[in-house]
Amino acid sequence: xxxxxxxxxxxxxxxxxxxxxxxxxxxxxxxxxxxxxxxxxxxxxxxxxxxxxxxxxxxxxxxxxxxxxxxxxxxxxxxxxxxxxxxxxxxxxxxxxxxxxxxxxxxxxxxxxxxxxxxxxxxxxx
Numbered sequence: 001x002x003x004x005x006x007x008x009x010x011x012x013x014x015x016x017x018x019x020x021x022x023x024x025x026x027x028x029x030x031x032x033x034x035x036x037x038x039x040x041x042x043x044x045x046x047x048x049x050x051x052x053x054x055x056x057x058x059x060x061x062x063x064x065x066x067x068x069x070x071x072x073x074x075x076x077x078x079x080x081x082x083x084x085x086x087x088x089x090x091x092x093x094x095x096x097x098x099x100x101x102x103x104x105x106x107x108x109x110x111x112x113x114x115x116x117x118x119x120x121x122x123x124x125x126x
Contacts, residue, residue, distance in 0.1 A: 004067050011072020019077050046078030050085050 022045070023038035030037055053070060057063045074081045083106055090099035 007068040008072040008075075011068040011074075012076035015073040015076025015078075018073075022077075042078045043080035046074050046081035047084040049077075050074050050081035051088075054085065 019042050022042050026038040026041050050070065053066075053074070057066060057069075070082070070085075087099050087103060090096070090102060
């Protein structure tokens, strides 16, 4: 158990550093934009890599690397990849209504919770 947690933590540190470096790279390539180009780039790349790893792990018997790669590395790079994987799992199971609900609730509630956190904290600090 401690080894698995260590692998997740190590992968997460690498993923977070890669997210930061990717953001810097996007900023240097395209300059500053009001649109969050760096974040969407990281989300798309992370989701693509999650898809690649899931198939390779299943076909090549590499699922034992999942805590390091999926939870740690890609989770540290972008949690959007896990969201994308859960959505596609529901779709592939034929549970498209649940997938749609999951998308709406995940995005809607997460953005709503962030807004609530902003508002509440601003009120407390005002």
